[in-house]
Amino acid sequence: MSLSDQTLNAAEREKVQRFLATNTPFIGPDWDLLRDHSASPRDACEAQVLGGAFNADEFDDIRASLQATLDESFDHTQNMIVSPAARFGDMTLCIFTASGDLSLASTRGVMSFCANAYYPIKYVRKYFENDPSVGLREGDCFIFNDPFYGGLHSPDQGSFLPIFHEGQLVAWAGIGLHEGENGAKDPGGMGPNIESPWDEGLKMPPFRFAENYLVRRDIMNFLQNSCRDRRLMGADLKVKLAACMRIEKRLKELIKEHGKDVLVGGLRHNIETLSAEAQRRVNEIPEGTARGQIFLDTTMREDVLIRFHCAVTAKGGKLIIDMRGCAPQFANRPINAPYSSIRCGVLMALAYFIWPDIPHTPALLAPIEIITDPEGLVSATPDVPTALNMQPLFKVISLLHAAIVRLTFGTPLKYANPMAPWFNQVVSFMYGGITQHTEAVGNICGDLNGFPGGAKWNDDGEHSLCPSFAVKVDIGEAEDVEEDLPFVYLVAKRLLLDNVGFGKFRGGGGYEFAISNRYSDFWGFAAIGGGSKFSTTPGIFGGYGCSTYPVCRIKNVDVFEAIKRAPERFQPSMIYLMNEQPFENATYDTHRAALPFEMAAKGEVYLQSQGAGGGYGDVLDRDPERVMKDLSERVVSADTAREIFKIVFDEATLAVDIAGTARARQQERSARMKRGIPYAEFVKQWNRDAPPPGVPYFGGWGTTDFKLFVDGKLSDTDRPRPVYMPDPKDVRIAQLEAQLEAQLHALGQGK
Amino acid sequence: MDVTITEYLAVDLDSERWKCRSCGHLLGSARADYKHGLLVHARNPAEIHKPMLDPTKYAYTYCPDPNWCAMLEFYCPHCGTMMEVEYTVPGHPPICDIELDLDDLKRKWLKWQAEGIDLAPAKLAKTPAATKPAACGHNHGQRGKA
Numbered sequence: 001m002s003l004s005d006q007t008l009n010a011a012e013r014e015k016v017q018r019f020l021a022t023n024t025p026f027i028g029p030d031w032d033l034l035r036d037h038s039a040s041p042r043d044a045c046e047a048q049v050l051g052g053a054f055n056a057d058e059f060d061d062i063r064a065s066l067q068a069t070l071d072e073s074f075d076h077t078q079n080m081i082v083s084p085a086a087r088f089g090d091m092t093l094c095i096f097t098a099s100g101d102l103s104l105a106s107t108r109g110v111m112s113f114c115a116n117a118y119y120p121i122k123y124v125r126k127y128f129e130n131d132p133s134v135g136l137r138e139g140d141c142f143i144f145n146d147p148f149y150g151g152l153h154s155p156d157q158g159s160f161l162p163i164f165h166e167g168q169l170v171a172w173a174g175i176g177l178h179e180g181e182n183g184a185k186d187p188g189g190m191g192p193n194i195e196s197p198w199d200e201g202l203k204m205p206p207f208r209f210a211e212n213y214l215v216r217r218d219i220m221n222f223l224q225n226s227c228r229d230r231r232l233m234g235a236d237l238k239v240k241l242a243a244c245m246r247i248e249k250r251l252k253e254l255i256k257e258h259g260k261d262v263l264v265g266g267l268r269h270n271i272e273t274l275s276a277e278a279q280r281r282v283n284e285i286p287e288g289t290a291r292g293q294i295f296l297d298t299t300m301r302e303d304v305l306i307r308f309h310c311a312v313t314a315k316g317g318k319l320i321i322d323m324r325g326c327a328p329q330f331a332n333r334p335i336n337a338p339y340s341s342i343r344c345g346v347l348m349a350l351a352y353f354i355w356p357d358i359p360h361t362p363a364l365l366a367p368i369e370i371i372t373d374p375e376g377l378v379s380a381t382p383d384v385p386t387a388l389n390m391q392p393l394f395k396v397i398s399l400l401h402a403a404i405v406r407l408t409f410g411t412p413l414k415y416a417n418p419m420a421p422w423f424n425q426v427v428s429f430m431y432g433g434i435t436q437h438t439e440a441v442g443n444i445c446g447d448l449n450g451f452p453g454g455a456k457w458n459d460d461g462e463h464s465l466c467p468s469f470a471v472k473v474d475i476g477e478a479e480d481v482e483e484d485l486p487f488v489y490l491v492a493k494r495l496l497l498d499n500v501g502f503g504k505f506r507g508g509g510g511y512e513f514a515i516s517n518r519y520s521d522f523w524g525f526a527a528i529g530g531g532s533k534f535s536t537t538p539g540i541f542g543g544y545g546c547s548t549y550p551v552c553r554i555k556n557v558d559v560f561e562a563i564k565r566a567p568e569r570f571q572p573s574m575i576y577l578m579n580e581q582p583f584e585n586a587t588y589d590t591h592r593a594a595l596p597f598e599m600a601a602k603g604e605v606y607l608q609s610q611g612a613g614g615g616y617g618d619v620l621d622r623d624p625e626r627v628m629k630d631l632s633e634r635v636v637s638a639d640t641a642r643e644i645f646k647i648v649f650d651e652a653t654l655a656v657d658i659a660g661t662a663r664a665r666q667q668e669r670s671a672r673m674k675r676g677i678p679y680a681e682f683v684k685q686w687n688r689d690a691p692p693p694g695v696p697y698f699g700g701w702g703t704t705d706f707k708l709f710v711d712g713k714l715s716d717t718d719r720p721r722p723v724y725m726p727d728p729k730d731v732r733i734a735q736l737e738a739q740l741e742a743q744l745h746a747l748g749q750g751k
Numbered sequence: 752m753d754v755t756i757t758e759y760l761a762v763d764l765d766s767e768r769w770k771c772r773s774c775g776h777l778l779g780s781a782r783a784d785y786k787h788g789l790l791v792h793a794r795n796p797a798e799i800h801k802p803m804l805d806p807t808k809y810a811y812t813y814c815p816d817p818n819w820c821a822m823l824e825f826y827c828p829h830c831g832t833m834m835e836v837e838y839t840v841p842g843h844p845p846i847c848d849i850e851l852d853l854d855d856l857k858r859k860w861l862k863w864q865a866e867g868i869d870l871a872p873a874k875l876a877k878t879p880a881a882t883k884p885a886a887c888g889h890n891h892g893q894r895g896k897a
């Protein structure tokens with residue numbers, strides 16, 4: 001503007017300013033808003049109420065009423081919604097201050113859906129409210145799903161509605177949920193095949209889809225035409241609006257009861273008191289640093305080793321979460337996570353595992369600082385796909401959870417049972433196709449929610465209880481699924497033997513399941529997990545972690561016909577079916593837990609097992625009777641009882657030989673002392689400057705001083721560009737061509 | 752004074768040394784990584800996570816790939832208690848997972864003692880009653896609800 005300043009008069013300058021202000025060619029994400037999770041300053045009304053005399057008990061009443069409103073609306077919505085995931089509970093309802101800060105959320109569901117929703121609301125306020133082409137009116141409702149505008153990943157959708165009182169904006173109602181199908185490259189809104197942000201289907205920055213409390217038919221038509229599942233998209237627009245309207249109705253009743261000012265003050269008070277409480281709790285954590293790392297073994301298309309490292313430092317009233325030293329971004333793989341997604345993981349770890357006793361809202365993040373590399377797998381840019389950013393997010397939950405347990409275990413001020421990390425992989429099948437009801441669908445099975453729990457300091461972990469990212473959701477009923485969808489569960493919710501994190505207290509076990517398309521001529525499955533080569537969930541304080549989990553397939557068979565012919569050949573067990581291979585001419589194989597969408601003929605079988613929660617403490621400290629109970633319940637095998645827990649017992653009666661067990665355990669302790677090498681000596685022979693040759697390693701190598709490796713090679717820059725992976729099919733073709741060339745050469749027919 | 756840090760580790764604040772909670776032996780300076788005072792063994796993952804699927808038939812068997820995944824077991828040199836298991840990449844230096852600020856730890860423990868807080872290991876704190884501090888410092892019209 002310096003030229004204009006010199007050559008234009010005041011009126012001309014004003015005209016230029018007005019032109020520039022109203023003719024921005026592209027607004028784009030607001031990076032400051034995205035990164036800044038602190039509450040806006042008190043607005044005039046809040047300042048007036050909270051700056052004067054107020055009744056904290058009345059605020060308490062308001063908070064209780066709002067909580068009841070949100071939980072009641074959650075139940076209503078869960079019964080109306082079409083999205084299968086939301087019917088299992090993967091949803092959140094919440095209420096915001098006029099400025100857009102989240103005041104309170106429903107107790108059930110998955111808070112991540114609304115944890116970043118301050119951002120699209122503040123975005124609307126900043127860019128659209130005063131824009132005459134958009135504006136903001138009573139009865140408006142907005143929608144968003146773009147991860148760079150407050151969404152988590154593209155299959156999730158959020159909506160929010162402004163609440164006015166006598167023309168003044170006083171609050172916002174919001175809902176967020178996993179819708180699934182959104183017109184992405186493969187059915188269900190996410191999948192291994194996604195290679196660019198433009199493969200991810202609908203990408204919605206916040207925009208208005210309803211006016212005057214009515215869903216706009218033209219917009220609904222557009223959105224329905226943009227995805228495979230028209231019923232889901234259409235119906236759920238209305239359900240999201242209805243959910244927000246219900247919260248609005250109740251809020252207006254509360255205004256009638258308490259007055260507008262008290263209500264506005266109460267909404268703000270929730271945020272300030274929770275922030276203060278989080279700060280108080282952080283102040284009590286002994287200062288120091290806890291570190292951890294977890295490795296993910298897939299990009300979803302190929303086996304690679306990706307490091308997630310986290311150093312958590314309590315210092316000066318701050319909890320600093322340093323994620324530097326993670327892998328770079330992948331240009332054409334969907335596992336990149338925007339900063340906002342990592343922040344969700346941080347909030348989930350705090351709310352679900354560290355401070356489960358207080359309301360779960362982003363106000364808990366007040367004393368939290370998150371440091372990432374400027375661009376990387378945990379601070380992705382909009383140029384890369386992010387549909388499966390749960391992969392980094394779930395690792396952050398485990399890393400932060402374990403770090404805080406390490407920092408606070410011995411302190412008197414804890415608000416949850418210290419425990420080993422919860423399982424952290426995505427085990428479930430995604431599906432898509434035409435159902436027996438002739439509907440086009442694409443979504444994910446509720447098995448996703450069946451993560452086993454970590455072992456606690458004083459008890460075993462729970463079997464397949466709930467995911468690490470939500471504490472009050474469901475895995476759904478097989479019968480309900482079979483009624484809606486054309487596949488059946490051949491094996492359902494059966495605990496896999498020896499699939500627990502071993503320890504003094506063992507992690508929870510995961511269940512195996514097998515599904516097969518029975519009724520559809522046009523059907524397929526995909527899977528989006530990792531951890532088939534590297535254990536992703538560690539134990540703690542001497543406990544072991546989970547195993548590694550593939551997808552198993554039995555193709556070129558109609559299992560229903562095979563069972564009809566020879567029922568005795570079927571057993572509901574993955575281990576039996578895969579090892580015994582009872583169906584003739586079928587092909588059996590295992591695949592990394594990320595399976596790109598593929599067609600599944602009638603009767604072909606897809607099998608998986610949920611993982612295991614981390615174990616707690618030394619296996620030799622486990623009460624022998626607990627081992628025998630696990631043995632009798634088929635949680636562990638007799639071999640495991642003998643070889644890992646070192647129990648001497650009678651296999652027929654399960655009676656423990658107490659003296660024999662004590663002797664066996666003492667022998668094992670002596671054996672450890674014999675085979676263990678003093679640390680200084682060990683690291684001399686163990687430590688290497690680089691990852692093992694042949695391992696495609698991505699991320700920092702080292703403990704505090706990282707050297708960055710990309711595809712196993714030392715990077716010449718600490719800010720590498722997004723890594724572009726070759727198509728695995730091209731890689732395979734090149735291998736086969738090389739083999740062919742070598743054989744032709746041997747025959748004297750080479751080039 | 753012993754201060755509990757993990758299931759198996761305490762710090763003796765007087766000598767500033769790590770201590771095994773199973774056998775009571777002192778292990779090394781608490782201003783350094785506790786792992787420095789322990790024995791280490793790189794365990795073959797297949798011994799703990801046995802293959803469930805036939806390895807002659809399948810590439811992925813529920814057993815971690817030993818070329819990618821190593822398991823470091825850390826033992827007390829005096830009693831053989833396994834204090835930690837670290838899943839790592841072969842050749843990666845062990846992680847220092849706890850680094851204490853001993854001076855702050857001393858300050859906090861003296862403060863808690865003075866406040867009469869029960870310092871029994873892993874004792875859960877009750878949610879303090881004061882979860883609603885009035886932001887302005889006022890708390891008018893308190894009706895004394897539970």
Ligand SMILES: [Zn+2]
Nearest residue numbers: 771774827830
């Ligand atoms: Zn010891």
